[in-house]
Amino acid sequence: MTKQYTQTKPSLPTIALVGRVNVGKSTLFNRLIESQKAIISDIPGTTRTNNEGHIIWRGEEFLLIDTGGLTFTDDIPFEKEILEQSKAAMKQADVILFVTDAQSGVLPQEYELAKQLRKIDHKPVLLIANKADSKKHERDLSDQSWYKLGLGEPFALSATNGRNTGDLLDIIVDLTKQVRHDIETPVAIHDSFAVALIGKPNVGKSSLFNKLIGEEKVIVSDIEHTTREPHDTDVLYQPDTKEGTLPYKITFIDTAGIRRKARVGTRLERESIHKSIDAVTKADIVLFVVDGTAPISTQDMQLGGLLERHAKSVLVLLNKWDLSDEKEDTKRNEIIAMMRQYFPHLSFAPMLLVSGKTGYSVHKIFPELIHAWQARQIKIPVKALESFLKTATSTHAPSRGKGTRHPKLMGIRQIGETPPVFELFVKYRTSVHRSYLNYLENRLREQFDFYGVPIIIKLTKMKR
Numbered sequence: 001m002t003k004q005y006t007q008t009k010p011s012l013p014t015i016a017l018v019g020r021v022n023v024g025k026s027t028l029f030n031r032l033i034e035s036q037k038a039i040i041s042d043i044p045g046t047t048r049t050n051n052e053g054h055i056i057w058r059g060e061e062f063l064l065i066d067t068g069g070l071t072f073t074d075d076i077p078f079e080k081e082i083l084e085q086s087k088a089a090m091k092q093a094d095v096i097l098f099v100t101d102a103q104s105g106v107l108p109q110e111y112e113l114a115k116q117l118r119k120i121d122h123k124p125v126l127l128i129a130n131k132a133d134s135k136k137h138e139r140d141l142s143d144q145s146w147y148k149l150g151l152g153e154p155f156a157l158s159a160t161n162g163r164n165t166g167d168l169l170d171i172i173v174d175l176t177k178q179v180r181h182d183i184e185t186p187v188a189i190h191d192s193f194a195v196a197l198i199g200k201p202n203v204g205k206s207s208l209f210n211k212l213i214g215e216e217k218v219i220v221s222d223i224e225h226t227t228r229e230p231h232d233t234d235v236l237y238q239p240d241t242k243e244g245t246l247p248y249k250i251t252f253i254d255t256a257g258i259r260r261k262a263r264v265g266t267r268l269e270r271e272s273i274h275k276s277i278d279a280v281t282k283a284d285i286v287l288f289v290v291d292g293t294a295p296i297s298t299q300d301m302q303l304g305g306l307l308e309r310h311a312k313s314v315l316v317l318l319n320k321w322d323l324s325d326e327k328e329d330t331k332r333n334e335i336i337a338m339m340r341q342y343f344p345h346l347s348f349a350p351m352l353l354v355s356g357k358t359g360y361s362v363h364k365i366f367p368e369l370i371h372a373w374q375a376r377q378i379k380i381p382v383k384a385l386e387s388f389l390k391t392a393t394s395t396h397a398p399s400r401g402k403g404t405r406h407p408k409l410m411g412i413r414q415i416g417e418t419p420p421v422f423e424l425f426v427k428y429r430t431s432v433h434r435s436y437l438n439y440l441e442n443r444l445r446e447q448f449d450f451y452g453v454p455i456i457i458k459l460t461k462m463k464r
Contacts, residue, residue, distance in 0.1 A: 013176035014063045015055070016093035018086050018117075020109040021069030023101040024130040028159035029053065029066035032169070050085045051231065057169040062176065065089045070113060090117075094179045095124050095172055102129035102137045102156060106145040114149040124175050125151055126168075132156035133163065187236065190246035193373050194232075196253040196279045198307075199289035200299045204319040207356030208289060209233075209254040212365065237366050248370060253279045258303060280306070284418070285313040285372050285452070287365070288346070292318035292335065292353060296342045304343045311419045313372045313453040314349035315365065322355035348445065350452050372452035376418045380448055385412050385422075392443050399433040407432045410462050420444075421456040428463040 017025045030036050033053035051066040067086040090096055098117055100110055117125045127149060132138050138156045146154045155171075157164035197205045210216050213233045231254045236247040255276035280286055286307055290300055307314050318335060336351050343349075350368055354361045380388075389412045398407045409432075410425035422444070426432055441455045 012054070012061055012063045013095070013172075013179045014065065014093045015095045015097060015172060016065045016067065016086075016089040017097050017099055018067050018090060018113065019069065019099035019128075020107065020113065023069070023099045024159050025066055025069065025099045026051070028097075028099060028128075028130060028157075028165075029064060031159045031162060031165055032064055050089050052233075055169070055172075057166075058173060060173050060176075062172065065093065070109060090120070093123065095126065095175050096120065097126050097128050098151060099128045099130050100154070102132040102141060102154075105140075105143070106149065110149060114151055118150050126171070127151040127154045128168070129154040129156045130159055133158045133161060188246055189236070189249045191373070192249035192251070193284040194251040194253060194282065195285045195287060195369060196255060196283035197287045197289055198255050198258060198276060198280055198303060199291075199319075200258060200297065200303065203289045203291045204356040205289050206254055208287070208317065208319060208354065208362065209252060209356075211356055211359045211362045212252050237370070239367060239370050248373075250366075250369065253283060255279050258299070277306070280310060280312065283312065284376065285315065285369060288314055288316045288349070289319050290316060290339070291320055293320045296339070301342060304346050308345040308454070311454050311456060313376055313419070314346055315368055315372065315452060316343070316346065316349050316351045317365070318351065318353045319356055321353040322358045322360055348450070348452060348454055368452070375449060375451040375453045376420075378420060378448055378450060379417055380414050382413060385414065388412070388444070388447060392440060396436075396439060399436045405430045407436075415458075416456070419454050419456060420450060421458065423458050423460055425460050425462050428461045432459065 017029055019025055029051065032055050035053065037051065037053050050068070053064050053066075055062040055064050067089045070083060070086060096117065098113065100106065127146070129137075129141050129146070132141070141154045141156055155164070155168060157168055159165070197209055199205050209231075213235055215233075232251050235250045235252060237250055238245065238247045256273060258273050258276050288303065288307060290296070316339065318339070332353060335353070339351055340347060350372075352361060352364060352368065354365065356362070389409060393409055398409055407430040408427035410427060412422055412424050415421050415423045424432070424437075424440070437457050441457060444450060444455055
């Protein structure tokens with residue numbers, strides 16, 4: 001069977017930032033992409049999984065990869081994994097920026113990393129002396145210790161105030177001219193949309209993310225809050241393997257686990273959670289990941305409420321199904337029924353039982369996403385809605401809300417998409433009971449296939 005989804009490979013010249021901890025790689029990353037995407041902190045090892053962003057400079061575009069800081073010791077959690085991530089970035093890159101600290105000078109870790117970088121002879125390596133915030137710092141770079149690294153003259157800049165970053169980008173443009181000629185033409189696509197994975201800590205989001213993109217790209221562990229920054233990767237999905245059909249580009253976003261404010265102890269975690277919620281806001285569809293082997297928690301229910309408030313298309317994934325003692329249909333149905341009780345406000349969301357560890361049923365997520373994406377785009381003609389309302393009211397007459405007068409529905413129209421929003425016209429001085437709006441919502445969903453998407457119905461009173 002042909003695999004229908006593959007990770008897209010960069011069609012842009014790629015630049016990698018590498019270096020030891022606390023030299024300001026993430027600050028430089030944010031400066032070059034002109035966005036506060038990476039979390040900035042004095043805590044060593046803040047960046048763990050490689051972060052990616054795009055640079056646009058003088059009409060040219062580049063992919064920039066920020067890597068975790070290296071210590072070449074066991075003092076920092078996930079040092080081995082961060083080193084592997086850095087090696088992967090250097091292998092992928094067309095240009096490597098070896099970032100150092102102009103103020104603290106050359107440390108032993110830099111000599112170790114420089115020894116590895118000198119072995120790379122088929123791609124340029126630039127020695128960057130960051131934090132050169134003044135002319136004095138630049139003069140200090142004449143010390144012989146910088147030249148002992150064997151990587152040439154250090155390039156002085158300041159990521160904090162932007163000093164000399166424009167000159168650096170000019171150099172990168174020159175270095176990547178040949179690379180740009182060799183790059184393939186981007187693949188044509190049918191459509192594109194973003195999908196964020198959210199859930200509380202340790203529900204297995206990163207394992208699922210790696211399975212969805214087909215690569216062990218983010219670090220996975222049992223330690224809470226392993227993922228600190230949203231990480232996004234593009235995947236091409238071909239729903240129909242017939243010749244001539246175009247694929248969908250799906251941007252999957254892995255996020256940090258979200259837990260109750262009372263349990264959030266550090267600024268770093270608060271910022272991580274803020275970025276996770278921001279990723280949900282910007283996504284088109286959310287994969288709400290729940291641990292299928294643990295009781296539903298208060299935090300799970302609060303996250304369900306967050307999704308309702310943001311009016312996102314949602315798929316609920318009951319993860320870790322490989323660890324369940326009972327997998328027969330009866331048990332499945334019991335769990336799904338239980339989930340419906342805990343998340344009544346997500347009754348529109350399809351539920352899948354999956355395993356990020358083994359990949360069980362992960363392939364089923366893709367057609368569900370396409371179905372949900374298409375449903376977000378549905379626009380119903382006025383005549384079809386008029387016919388719908390006539391049939392719905394004749395089958396079940398409107399029920400009265402507050403007040404004594406029986407309601408009369410005057411009409412309905414669609415006033416928004418992504419998600420679908422409807423305006424229901426009601427006779428003046430009458431009101432409609434909430435249960436009747438639920439009835440109309442369910443009928444709309446059934447008749448027009450609003451799959452996995454919330455429906456918003458707004459009431460407008462009319463005097464005629």
